[in-house]
Amino acid sequence: MTKEIALGSAPDLRRIYATAALRRGNASGTLPDVRYSRAGVRVDVDDLVAYSRVCHFPVATSLPLTYPHLIAFPLQMVVMSGDRFPLPLLGAVHLENRIEAVRPIDVDERLDVSVWAQDLRPHTRGRQVDLVSEVAVRGEVVWRGVSTYLSRGTEQPAAQTSELPSREQPAAVIGGPRWRLGEGTGRAYAAVSGDWNPIHVHALTARPLGFPSAIAHGMYSYARVLASLGPRLPESGLTSRVWFRKPVRLPSTVRLRTAFEPTRTLSLLEGATGEIEHAVVENTW
Amino acid sequence: MASQPTPRAPRRVAVLGGNRIPFARSNGPYAKASNQDMLTAAVDGLVARHGLAGERLGEVVAGAVLKHSRDFNLTRETVLGTCLDPRTPAYDIQQACGTGLEAAILVSNKIALGQVDAGVAGGVDSASDAPIAVSEGLRQTLLAANRARSAGERAKALAGLRPAHLVPAIPENVEPRTGLSMGEHMALTAAQWGISREAQDELAAASHQHLAAAYDRGFFDDLVTPFLGVSRDTNLRPDSSVEKLSTLKPVFGRGDGATMTAGNSTPLTDGASAVLLASEEWAAEHRLTPLAWFVDAETAAVDYVHGDEGLLMAPAYAVPRLLARNGLSLQDFDFYEIHEAFAATVLTTLKAWEDADFCKARLGLDEPLGSIDRSRLNVNGSSLAAGHPFAATGGRIVASLAKQLKEEAGGGRGLISICAAGGQGVVAILEA
Numbered sequence: 001m002t003k004e005i006a007l008g009s010a011p012d013l014r015r016i017y018a019t020a021a022l023r024r025g026n027a028s029g030t031l032p033d034v035r036y037s038r039a040g041v042r043v044d045v046d047d048l049v050a051y052s053r054v055c056h057f058p059v060a061t062s063l064p065l066t067y068p069h070l071i072a073f074p075l076q077m078v079v080m081s082g083d084r085f086p087l088p089l090l091g092a093v094h095l096e097n098r099i100e101a102v103r104p105i106d107v108d109e110r111l112d113v114s115v116w117a118q119d120l121r122p123h124t125r126g127r128q129v130d131l132v133s134e135v136a137v138r139g140e141v142v143w144r145g146v147s148t149y150l151s152r153g154t155e156q157p158a159a160q161t162s163e164l165p166s167r168e169q170p171a172a173v174i175g176g177p178r179w180r181l182g183e184g185t186g187r188a189y190a191a192v193s194g195d196w197n198p199i200h201v202h203a204l205t206a207r208p209l210g211f212p213s214a215i216a217h218g219m220y221s222y223a224r225v226l227a228s229l230g231p232r233l234p235e236s237g238l239t240s241r242v243w244f245r246k247p248v249r250l251p252s253t254v255r256l257r258t259a260f261e262p263t264r265t266l267s268l269l270e271g272a273t274g275e276i277e278h279a280v281v282e283n284t285w
Numbered sequence: 286m287a288s289q290p291t292p293r294a295p296r297r298v299a300v301l302g303g304n305r306i307p308f309a310r311s312n313g314p315y316a317k318a319s320n321q322d323m324l325t326a327a328v329d330g331l332v333a334r335h336g337l338a339g340e341r342l343g344e345v346v347a348g349a350v351l352k353h354s355r356d357f358n359l360t361r362e363t364v365l366g367t368c369l370d371p372r373t374p375a376y377d378i379q380q381a382c383g384t385g386l387e388a389a390i391l392v393s394n395k396i397a398l399g400q401v402d403a404g405v406a407g408g409v410d411s412a413s414d415a416p417i418a419v420s421e422g423l424r425q426t427l428l429a430a431n432r433a434r435s436a437g438e439r440a441k442a443l444a445g446l447r448p449a450h451l452v453p454a455i456p457e458n459v460e461p462r463t464g465l466s467m468g469e470h471m472a473l474t475a476a477q478w479g480i481s482r483e484a485q486d487e488l489a490a491a492s493h494q495h496l497a498a499a500y501d502r503g504f505f506d507d508l509v510t511p512f513l514g515v516s517r518d519t520n521l522r523p524d525s526s527v528e529k530l531s532t533l534k535p536v537f538g539r540g541d542g543a544t545m546t547a548g549n550s551t552p553l554t555d556g557a558s559a560v561l562l563a564s565e566e567w568a569a570e571h572r573l574t575p576l577a578w579f580v581d582a583e584t585a586a587v588d589y590v591h592g593d594e595g596l597l598m599a600p601a602y603a604v605p606r607l608l609a610r611n612g613l614s615l616q617d618f619d620f621y622e623i624h625e626a627f628a629a630t631v632l633t634t635l636k637a638w639e640d641a642d643f644c645k646a647r648l649g650l651d652e653p654l655g656s657i658d659r660s661r662l663n664v665n666g667s668s669l670a671a672g673h674p675f676a677a678t679g680g681r682i683v684a685s686l687a688k689q690l691k692e693e694a695g696g697g698r699g700l701i702s703i704c705a706a707g708g709q710g711v712v713a714i715l716e717a
Binding site (some may be wrong): 175178228229256258 | 462463464465470471589590591592593595596
């Protein structure tokens with residue numbers, strides 16, 4: 001039977017990261033049957049404004065599509081740093097993310113957040129797992145997020161991988177936004193998200209983990225894409241998916257190209273000259 | 286029950302004259318002149334030329350694209366420094382490079398409705414005396430300190446200062462939503478439409494030659510007032526030629542397809558312009574002869590953010606709407622003033638109007654608008670030669686076209702087309 005653990009306050013992510021290196025993950029092949037939750041979470045407006053500025057969302061009454069992920073993320077970290085969690089937290093790679101927005105969430109609504117892990121399965125480069133986050137208001141689920149993380153390990157060539165959408169672009173698309181992401185981008189996002197994962201903070205902290213420079217948070221790049229699409233996406237009944245391809249090394253310049261269809265957008269976040277594919281974002285409604 | 290007032294029929298609006306200071310390349314002779322200095326000089330020259338000293342006008346409308354926060358009331362402050370009656374009201378507008386023409390539209394509309402009888406429309410920009418802002422970090426820190434209610438809170442706020450905050454924020458010529466400069470946007474559109482380097486250089490050379498010829502025959506004698514020792518636009522190269530322009534290296538775009546150079550793109554420029562508009566009755570009372578009538582105008586905008594349309598293509602959409610409303614074809618004009626933001630802008634716009642697919646798919650027209658007689662285009666030079674102080678360009682064009690129609694051609698019809706940042710375009714029709 002699922003064990004429910006209710007937390008009274010947001011867990012301290014810095015403490016989790018500080019001790020993460022000590023946890024190697026439990027080699028077992030099963031996920032602990034546990035859900036962590038927080039009830040009646042209130043959005044801090046100052047935090048929301050800071051996040052919105054960093055990600056270029058307008059400050060508005062309803063939350064940015066990605067904002068509930070920020071609230072759920074500390075609970076994800078608690079799940080993944082648990083003693084019985086089968087994968088090591090440090091070095092986990094965010095592969096994909098999926099958000100279903102049932103309806104917009106108002107800044108003054110009290111949110112019941114619960115997070116659990118499911119679907120531990122092989123990946124060609126190791127094992128992957130889904131961290132599911134649900135946000136409910138007065139018993140009604142209004143937002144659901146699924147973050148898929150990879151833990152590199154034994155290669156499993158036969159493993160099934162999630163299929164990317166076709167990336168054909170209409171010929172009419174000739175420009176599109178281009179953003180300069182400075183060296184401090186990871187720290188700026190860490191400051192508003194609490195995600196101080198050392199691979200994002202500084203080249204010096206990223207190098208021991210195998211990256212020549214700091215890399216941008218995937219959820220930051222994704223948020224920038226959604227913020228740029230802005231009013232062209234509906235607020236209700238939206239399913240948004242992102243596939244993180246090659247990390248954005250900081251500093252760098254990226255460009256966004258989007259194809260618009262009546263009930264779908266498909267965006268590619270690429271290096272400035274299109275030489276690297278950083279992320280594929282698909283929105284459907 | 287009170288009787289209903291009879292609606293007044295719109296009145297014809299006359300362009301009575303214009304005045305500008307010579308335009309100067311940035312960081313040149315006007316480097317230390319402020320927007321207010323230059324706009325005052327342009328308006329005062331206009332006032333002197335038309336004998337309006339001490340006159341209370343209906344309004345003065347002007348603006349600047351690059352504007353200091355202290356200049357929140359730039360135009361009203363300018364009026365107070367001119368020879369106009371200080372009881373002349375004024376307000377600022379800003380529509381990027383469309384500012385000057387949009388100001389003329391606003392004044393014209395009030396005159397047409399009988400709300401004012403006469404007014405001045407203008408614009409000014411200094412790329413030299415540009416505002417520099419404190420960094421966002423310093424600004425937020427100072428605002429937090431300002432909100433603090435105690436010395437302790439203030440000290441805590443100021444403790445957030447970092448050395449990096451002291452680096453100032455200098456205005457950038459980029460579109461906020463795309464991060465691309467206007468030139469980079471134009472290069473994408475030019476490549477999409479296959480605009481050749483040679484065609485761009487030809488247009489640029491013609492602009493210089495036409496402007497120089499206009500100065501030489503005295504065309505600008507009553508349109509330009511010298512300022513700070515400058516009597517001609519400093520960007521003007523009378524001996525410009527396709528051969529000389531062809532030696533310049535491209536500055537926008539990439540690789541073999543890069544065609545846009547400093548020679549076929551407008552330079553950053555300082556300058557100001559103003560136009561006098563009035564009703565027929567007011568003109569007659571003041572013994573001023575109309576140069577032309579401000580007939581109609583249209584603005585359009587395109588969705589350029591995700592590349593659906595080129596940043597500077599909005600005039601291509603505005604013109605057919607204006608033509609349709611006035612029952613005119615593109616060929617029903619004696620003169621065309623298409624603002625040369627870049628030579629490629631003009632050529633792309635003309636090519637789009639000739640393109641059956643574009644006109645059908647994008648403009649919803651069964652037939653393309655067609656070609657124009659290129660000998661009627663920018664006959665007294667345009668922004669490539671004169672330079673382009675953003676908000677001052679509209680006033681330059683309205684005054685020059687009005688005079689061209691009246692005094693050089695003895696009547697006729699002219700079309701003005703100006704592209705603007707943010708994917709906007711402002712177009713207008715003058716008749717004499």
